[in-house]
Amino acid sequence: MADTLVRFEGVRKTYGGAAAAAVVGLDLEIARGELMTLLGPSGSGKTTTLMMLAGFEMPSAGRILLEGRDIAHTAPHRRGIGVVFQSYALFPHMSVAENVGFPLSVRGVGRAEREARVLKALGMVRLEGYADRRPVQLSGGQQQRVALARALVFEPPIVLLDEPLGALDKALREEMQLEIRHIHQRLGVTMMYVTHDQAEALTLSDRIAVFEGGRIRQLADPKRLYDRPADAFVAGFVGENNLLPGTIEARDGEDCTVRLACGPVVAAQAVDCGAAGQPCLVAIRPERVAVAGVTASDLGEGALPAVLQEAIFLGDHVRLRLSLGDGGEILAKRPAGVGALPEPGGPAAIAWPEGAAFAFRAAG
Known part of the structure; x- marks a missing residue:
């Protein structure tokens, strides 16, 4: 990757033996100026990866390079990396300005320069008038901004954010997601962000690394x-x-037909599945499923008969649960107020655009 800032090379982290591997054979590059999100469920290895880069965990094997320098065994305070934790970790006895200026104080930056840089950092997070307040006088969102300003004030090559919005309510969390994204875009600072929230990752990221079982399952925008x-x-x-x-009935390159366990045969793109006769899973996003209160033949070729079981109004959209074939079930989403729906218990038809369904190998 051009202008790589951070590189993990064959990094492994184990606790008490190979059976307790938290990260396995990690190879990952982060470009300068990129906002990379590590996404995954609890125990997937994402936080361990961030902690190894920060220096709070040591890798069991492999190298971690920052600007070409191996820092795998460098003390955290010598790495020059900014870190924002979920708990914010602000000093309660210090003012906002003193909290933000703390990294500069320990680096021996003079008072005049320190004050100027603190004011600049507070301006970045829209807290210019809060310099003299104590953390207890701030809201959760304001405390999070102070923690971010403290991580930015000494101009580190990369800022690491470990679930920094986890303690906020939904509305404030969404507001701060956009705030972090805008700060990243304005400053061009490199960030590594850890979360288990898929919507948060999609909102913030240039690229997302999806972790599971200590490995990256996919890395993409x-x-x-x-x-x-x-x-x-x-x-x-x-x-x-x-x-x-379902089961693969036939495969031709990236195209296949699948007989679903509930009976119908559907077309799908063969992304990660075997040959004919192999079990698989067919994935279709609920928002791609069209629903009509008519017979399947009225929706055209490929439409499937179904029965509407439930329609739940969720403000901007309606969530539909339909039975499909012999015991199958499928979810659909439709914008609220668009078109008529069948009555619950009544016949319906479903369809989706060509290329919207994907076939994957079944687990195990």
């Missing part, structure tokens, strides 16, 4: 990750997906 998941785990974890079990 948000749109490709959402539109073209690499396997069934990514399809099920990133956003919402119908994952319908």
Whole structure:
């Protein structure tokens, strides 16, 4: 990768033996100026990866390079990396200005320069008038901004953010997601962001590394990750997906037909699946599923008969649960107020655009 800032080379982290590997054979590059998000469930290895880069965990094997220099065994305070934790870790007895200026104080920066840089950092996070307040006088979102200003004030080559919005309510969390994205865009600072929240990752990131079992399952930009998941785990974890079990009936390159376990035969793109006769999962995003209160033949070729079981109004959209074939079930989403729906318990038809369904190998 051109202008690589951070490189993980064959990094492994174990606790008490190979059976307790938290990160396995990690190879990852982060470009200068990139906002890279590590996304995954609890225990997937994403936070361990961030902690190894920060220096709070030592790798069991491999190298971690920062600007070409191996820092795998360098003390945290000698790496010059900014870190923002979920707890913010602000000093309660210090003012906002003193908290933000602390990294400069320990680096021996003079008072005049320190004050100027603190004011600049507070301006970056829109807290210019809060320099004399104590953390207890701030809201959760303001405390998070102070922590971010403190991580930025000494102009580190990279800032690491470990679930920094986890303690905020939904509305404030969404506001701060955009704030962090805008700060990144304005300053061009390199960031590594850890979260288990898929929507947060899609909102913030230039690229997303999806972790599972200590490995990266897919590394891609948000749109490709959402539109073209690499396997069934990514399809099920990133956003919402119908994952319908079935068996490959025929395969021709990247195209295949699948007989679903509930009976119908559907076309799909063969992303990560075997040959004819192999079990698979067919993934279809709920928002790609069209629903009509008519017979399947009225929706055209490829439409499937279904029965509407439930329609839940969620403000901007309606969530539909339909039974499909012999015991199958599929979810659909439709913008609220668009078109008529069948009555619950009544017949319906479903269809989706060509290329919207993907076939993956079944787990195990």
